[in-house]
Amino acid sequence: MDAKGAALASVKRNEADLISLSHLIHSHPEVRWEEERACAWTAEALDTRGFEVESGYCGMPTAFAARAGSGPLHIAICAEYDALPEIGHACGHNIIAAAAVGAGLALAPLVDDVGLTVTVLGTPAEEGGGGKVLMLERGAFDDVHAALMVHPGPVECLEPAVRAVAHFDVFYTGRESHAAAAPERGVNAADALVVAQSAIGLLRQHLGASDQVHGFVMHGGDAANVVPAHTSGRWMVRSETMHGVEAVRARVERCFEAGALATGAALSIEDVSPAYTHMDHDAGLAAIYRTNAEDLGRSFPAGSSMTFSTDMGNVSLAVPSIHPLHRDRDGGAMNHQSEFAAACVGASADSAVVDGAVAMAWTAIDAATGPQRDRLLRRAG
Numbered sequence: 001m002d003a004k005g006a007a008l009a010s011v012k013r014n015e016a017d018l019i020s021l022s023h024l025i026h027s028h029p030e031v032r033w034e035e036e037r038a039c040a041w042t043a044e045a046l047d048t049r050g051f052e053v054e055s056g057y058c059g060m061p062t063a064f065a066a067r068a069g070s071g072p073l074h075i076a077i078c079a080e081y082d083a084l085p086e087i088g089h090a091c092g093h094n095i096i097a098a099a100a101v102g103a104g105l106a107l108a109p110l111v112d113d114v115g116l117t118v119t120v121l122g123t124p125a126e127e128g129g130g131g132k133v134l135m136l137e138r139g140a141f142d143d144v145h146a147a148l149m150v151h152p153g154p155v156e157c158l159e160p161a162v163r164a165v166a167h168f169d170v171f172y173t174g175r176e177s178h179a180a181a182a183p184e185r186g187v188n189a190a191d192a193l194v195v196a197q198s199a200i201g202l203l204r205q206h207l208g209a210s211d212q213v214h215g216f217v218m219h220g221g222d223a224a225n226v227v228p229a230h231t232s233g234r235w236m237v238r239s240e241t242m243h244g245v246e247a248v249r250a251r252v253e254r255c256f257e258a259g260a261l262a263t264g265a266a267l268s269i270e271d272v273s274p275a276y277t278h279m280d281h282d283a284g285l286a287a288i289y290r291t292n293a294e295d296l297g298r299s300f301p302a303g304s305s306m307t308f309s310t311d312m313g314n315v316s317l318a319v320p321s322i323h324p325l326h327r328d329r330d331g332g333a334m335n336h337q338s339e340f341a342a343a344c345v346g347a348s349a350d351s352a353v354v355d356g357a358v359a360m361a362w363t364a365i366d367a368a369t370g371p372q373r374d375r376l377l378r379r380a381g
Contacts, residue, residue, distance in 0.1 A: 003114050003369070007106035007361040011354060014105055018357065019350045021045055022098035026345050029083030032125035035062045038081035038097065039122050045101045046120055050108030057122070058138040063131065064122035065140065066104065069111025073373060075364045076119045076141060076319070077103050078149040078312065080126045090341035091127065092152035092328065095353050099150050102357025107364055114368045119144070123311075128167050130273035132311035136318060137274075145376040146285060146320045146367060149312060150356035152349060153325035154334050158286055158300045160325055162279030163210065164245045165238045165309035167272040169218070170196070170256050174265040176229040186227025190220050192259035192267070193231045199255035211248045212238040234272065238309055241278050279313035282320035284372045285363065289322055292362040296355045298326065308335070320376060322363075326352040 001009065011018070025038045039055075039062040047053045051066035079100035080093040104120040111118060121140060125131035141147065153160070172193060177186030200213055207213070215235030221228030237249045253269060260267040290300060312323050329348040333339035343349060367376060 003110050003365050004362050006110060007365060008358055010106040010109070011102050011357045011361065014102060015354055017045070018098045018102045018353050021101060022094045022350065022353050023345050025081055025094035025097055026089045029088035031085055032082045032127050032129035032131075033062060035082050035124050039064060039124065042079055042081055042097045042101060042122055046104055049105060051104065051120070058135045058140050060124060060131065060134065062122070062124040063135060066120040067117065068104070068108040069117045071111055071115035071117050071368065073115055073368045073377060074117040074119065074143055074145050075367065076121050076144040076147040077360060078132065078147060078315075079120055079122050080149070081122070082125055082127050082129070084127055084336065087336070087338050088341045089344050090337060091335050092340070092344040092349065093126065095152045095344060095349055095356070096149060098353045099356035099360065102353065103148070103360035103364070106357060106361035110365065114365050116364060116368045118364065125273070126311055128273055130276065130311050133274040133276070133314045136314055141315060141319050144319050145379050146282070147312075147315050148285070148322055148360045148363060150352070150360060151323060151325050152328045152344065152352050153306050154327065154332070155304045155306055155325060156298060156300050156327045157304050157306055157325040158290055159281040160323065161305050161307040162313050162323065163238045163240055163307060163309050164242045164276060164278045164313065165236055166245050166249055166275045167234070167236050169232060169234050169270050169272055171232045171268045171270070172230070172260065172265040174227070174229045174263065177227045179225045179227050183227060187229070187264045188227050189231040189263070189265045190228040192263040192265040193217060193220070193233060194259070195262045196256045196259035199258050200252060203251060203255060207248060208239070208244070210240045211244060213248065213252055242275060245275065276309045276311050277313040277317055279310065279321070279323060280316045282316070282322055284375065285320055285322045285367065286324070288366045288370070288372065289324055289359055289363045292366070293324070293355065293359045296358060298355060298359070320379065326356055328352060
């Protein structure tokens with residue numbers, strides 16, 4: 001049996017375990033930096049099965065690195081497993097983790113034959129925490145020649161439109177007072193947030209087509225008869241590049257400053273995580289992945305795309321990377337909807353686990369044995 005046939009057989013042999021892992025993570029959603037069980041379950045699926053696992057990788061309790069082989073071409077397969085507040089695995093990271101495990105298990109017995117080093121990286125806090133950015137800064141990708149991952153979505157898409165994004169919290173501090181007896185003695189921090197949101201709403205008309213601003217109020221006050229002294233919100237600014245993010249953010253921050261100026265409240269702004277860059281999809285790896293996914297019956301219709309942001313963008317600017325989407329057909333929902341969370345343990349989601357695992361394993365094999373190998377090896381480590 002050739003290497004790709006052996007990889008397919010491995011995924012099929014482990015299919016029940018991979019689907020069980022996906023469902024287990026889905027049934028115990030953990031938000032960014034709190035993915036203790038999901039991290040442990042994902043790492044355990046690789047431990048003692050051809051992988052040496054390092055927990056607490058890069059100084060992060062919910063990150064790990066599982067490595068097999070010592071071949072010249074080093075492929076990293078990224079596993080995400082954090083969930084969203086309230087709506088759980090509505091972005092399908094349970095599928096991502098299981099597919100990464102499946103690809104790793106398929107490749108581990110083949111590393112010597114095809115000349116690979118394979119590392120499955122457990123990458124926490126993709127949902128607004130920037131786990132991969134911190135891992136990149138701490139050297140997790142220094143000796144990696146290519147990075148792969150797959151993601152579920154409402155469409156099949158080889159190269160989604162990944163935008164740069166900044167995440168930040170806004171805080172206003174005013175002064176309490178009795179809202180009926182002495183409102184004039186108060187400084188209304190909630191009014192400051194209302195002024196800012198109104199200004200942002202008006203600003204949107206004058207933003208570029210690829211620019212977006214969105215957020216929510218985290219704290220708006222404590223009692224109706226007390227002038228709110230403390231309010232806060234969480235906001236995101238997106239654009240095609242970091243240069244665009246910086247330009248839009250400067251305008252948005254002036255909207256928050258307007259709220260402070262109008263009310264007399266004090267303003268502070270704090271970054272929630274490192275900024276995420278746009279993604280540079282590696283054309284050579286993407287072409288290999290397309291062929292392999294199509295051999296499994298997948299297709300990537302022309303014009304099919306989806307816009308979002310991910311910390312995999314930062315990785316892609318340092319390491320040749322891919323981040324294709326596989327369609328979850330159950331329910332017709334969009335990521336970050338409760339209906340999508342429900343669909344992420346359906347038959348279509350389970351198929352995405354298996355196909356993603358096989359296609360990534362095949363892509364790693366082709367990268368190690370085909371014409372892309374020399375190009376990838378030339379990448380400075």
